[in-house]
Amino acid sequence: MKRRSVQHLKLDFQGSKEREMHFEHENFAAGISPFLRGPYSSMYVQKPWTIRQYAGFSTAEESNDFYLKNLKAGQKGLSVAFDLATHRGYDSDHERVQGDVGKAGVAIDSVEDMTLLFENIPLDKISVSMTMNGAVLPIMAFYILAAEEQGVNLQDLSGTIQNDILKEFMVRNTYIYPPTKSMKIVSDIIEYTTKKMPKYNSISISGYHMHEAGATPEIELAYTLADGLEYIRTGLRAGLNIDDFAPRLSFFWGIGMDHYKEIAKLRAARILWSKIVKQFNPKNSNSLRLRTHCQTSGWSLTAQAPFNNVARTTIEAMSAIFGGTQSLHTNALDEALSLPTDFSARIARNTQIYLQDETQITNTVDPWAGSYHVETLTEDMAKNAWKLIQEIENLGGMTKALEMGIPKLKIEEAALKKQARIDGNQDLIIGMNAFKQKNTRGIDSLEVDNSFVRKTQIERLQKLKKYRNKQRVQQSLLELTNCAISGKGNLLEFAINAGRHQATLGEISLALEKKFDRYEAIPNVLKGIYHKEISDDPNYQSASALVTEYRNSQGEPPKIFLSKLGQDGHDRGLKIIASSFADLGFEVHLGTLFKTPKEVVQESLQKNVALIGLSSLAAGHKTLIPEIIKELKLFNREDILIIVGGILPRKDQLILLEIGVSCIFGPGTKISQAAKEILLKLIQKKDRL
């Protein structure tokens, strides 16, 4: 056979002129405003993103151990997670926080705890990032005092405090005071740090929690930037110069599964932020630069077949990186279930190490630039988010919009739609509503014994209160309250003074509460949205029919009181249950957040319900639910069925079922399925009576 010659073959090139699409923004660069392609001009080529894994431990001592270990291994900064009681401004001995102390983070009651937390950690050298929003005043005060005790100058402190109160009202609910009062605190912190702590980032503006609460990427982007705009105005109103604080604002995004759209979100965010800040005429171009931390989505993880989560986290991490994040937390595969174990934490960390070291993706800036798909998504994302930002502006800015409850509603709506699409199998989640595995093997999970933590904290508090100068404490707290009343002076200065005289976190919070009040959000039940998305689903229809049947036979609809327990503010799940059950025909009474067992029972009796639905995430179901059952017995109302939803270890489930809980639903349960099960139990019980 004669070989055909190939030597004449030539490649055919096309240049920019032949491009199929053009974009107005395509000639923006990295390192130059509006920073489309990255906040820095060489991005990861010289230095990759920072691997920053957030971890929570129950006590100051344990956390301190962990920090020292990591710092020894070369880590440059540390990240503090606080427990729920601290977030909500309660000392560990408060009756409301029995189940919350030591959950999801470290318990801090006083300067003493803070000093222990940072023992042998030079605060002038190590940057500290603290996730705190509600109780920012006492926490900042304690941190500053702990530094003072180490002999560190204020101007040498570096790090970040989250201090993003606006999103708390939208989604996360770890606020203490009403929006306007809370903004006064934010303002005082920005003012104080700008003047005295030049290396410190006074706010990390966070979309992550909106993402986790079910916001679409567009909503997350828009509302977070609108929050940022509000903080800038707050700083300016406090008399600060834009260039003195804008460069030290930073952002925090959650990264979901829609791979290319998430890349677009990060790119669009930088353009929009530049545009937003530009109207204030900064002289320093750093004021226009958006820097961000990212965390992969916890919401996208499944409790079923958790090893599937490794792929999810990888896909999300890659979006964050292609989008140009400055630091990243990758979730552990069991993060949907509990705190990570050493085993799962290692895989999560290795995910980032693999991406940095083995995939060569750090060699060029903004690798997806020019892609018609990604550029189109970027443009659409910017335009859609801009529209949403304008909506908020037209309402008078984010604080006003929040008081009207509009952003919260929009996010809840989005979450509800998404849930309906999953329940109706329109959106597939592998291993959960599609391609399910029959017998999944559980994995070992970590558990926190919070009664021990609580006891230790209470003992320490008692000792503190015994030996301090009571009069001075009272005097300093009074001065703080007076500052809140008069509006004169800086709240943080007075909080520091109170802390110096050994006032506790709870006392400082209460001193402000006297003037500011505690904020209570009125929960609303969205109607019709769930129904609209899922009405064709046969499961939904049969559940709905069963409700009708119940109503016909009993003469009234099934009545349910829904509540969360403890100080955990993650209410996405409960809100979804409330709205979907209402659409199914239940009479739903949704309790306000942060209830004690007694309050739950009281309200349930008032509303004369047949069912109590309780949601428990990090909070102590083991202590709080038995109390509810005890309380019901007192009133002789054991006929009321108790339903529990949330992530509960298997052995706890068995205990709860034994003491009288009727049904327990884990994550990923279909709502219609749960509703049917509950109704059948209820009918059974009525028949027996």
Place this chain on the structure above:
Amino acid sequence: MSDNLFDGFPEVSEKQWKQKLQYELNGASYSDIMLTHSSDDIIVKPFYHLDSYKQIPHSNKEIIYNICQAVFIDQSNIANKIALTAITNGADSILFKASKPFDINAVLKNIKNDIQLHFELQFLSENFISDLQQQTRNYRTFLNIDIIGNLCKNGNWYHSLQKDINIFTRLHVSSSPSATFSGVHAALYQNAGATIVQQVAFALAHANEYLNFNSDVLNLNVQFSIGSNYFFEIAKLRAFRYLWKLITDDAKVKSDLHIIATPSNRNKTLYDFNTNLVRTTSECMSAIAGGADTICNISHDSIFRKRNETGERLARNQNLILKYESNFNTSNQAVNGSYYIEALTKEISTKSLELFKDIEKNGGFLAQLTQGTIQKRIRDAAQKEQQLFDLKKITLTGINKHQNSNDVIKGKIEIYPFMKTDPRKTLIQPIIPKRLAEKLEQQRLKNET
């Protein structure tokens, strides 16, 4: 604020950006710090810009990828069961591998004809393959008959040069229009350590031998192995697709090209083996974005465990998650227009075409295999890579970096995880796959008590 989102900010030219980088380097060397050299001497720049955008023509065809499960046929009915389970759990393509003829009916029992079928036979039996062609007529079938691939792998023809070619030609002529008869098993090159340019060029030269058998139609399924170099792997598949079209158009041969991609074994590790789950995820993503038609993932524990339901499920789920949760379905279109990936595609295409021409000038793929030139090229590349690994310039997490000293594996090993050599006389030197981590793993295994 004006409503035009993009007003009021300066456009930045490529030159300006580069100047800014140089300014920020403060006298340090731009080429040392900003440029990255690949093993094929492709230089990656710190940024790519519209100003010097170049691309080779791409296709606007959206590819909806198939998710494939490999099933080894030992007993026909068991293989059938494994395949059916895989299909129930989301596979829409099955790759049957066999070392001897099998009961075709039993293997295909109850498999619906919307399932794509692949075969990888380690033997060349005219009668059997002819039967197989008959009985798979109602499926979209890929027979992957690759006599040269077999030569590369085993060092010998199935029968002899002439007999292999005769059988190949006769069966090819009689193959049904719904079937793709020929395959090119290019995955072997990657797994043995060939560079990306080599893989593309060898696959072209390999396939070109079949083109020289003289026919006016040559539908082809090429099996590529995908490594961890994310964007290069995307560009690799695009470059091959483009070059193959260039060659077949020039030869006026009609050729339907199908690409099946599988994550590489070369970078998989015995220790910290769960990291393999992360590796295969990004590798499948590369494959999909690169435009592979079918993705056949490997289990994270496949180098040391026998096939098991859990491993196979996780591997399949990665592609299901990408398809249903991440909007990755038509991801091959996402690459179009990308400054960086299009530039890489162009670079890889240019260099691969050059090497392909060089092989052709020197007698073609078969001649160069017989001379041992192909093998030497691969060996040199593999050695170079191994040296870089030994020097820790290339790292594998958990192996030559971030070792977990508590990780023990000895008790878990079910199949021999290292390179197998079979010292028998062969016509040519076979091409043998080897993993980068083997040496270090063998040492660690020895020290496990």
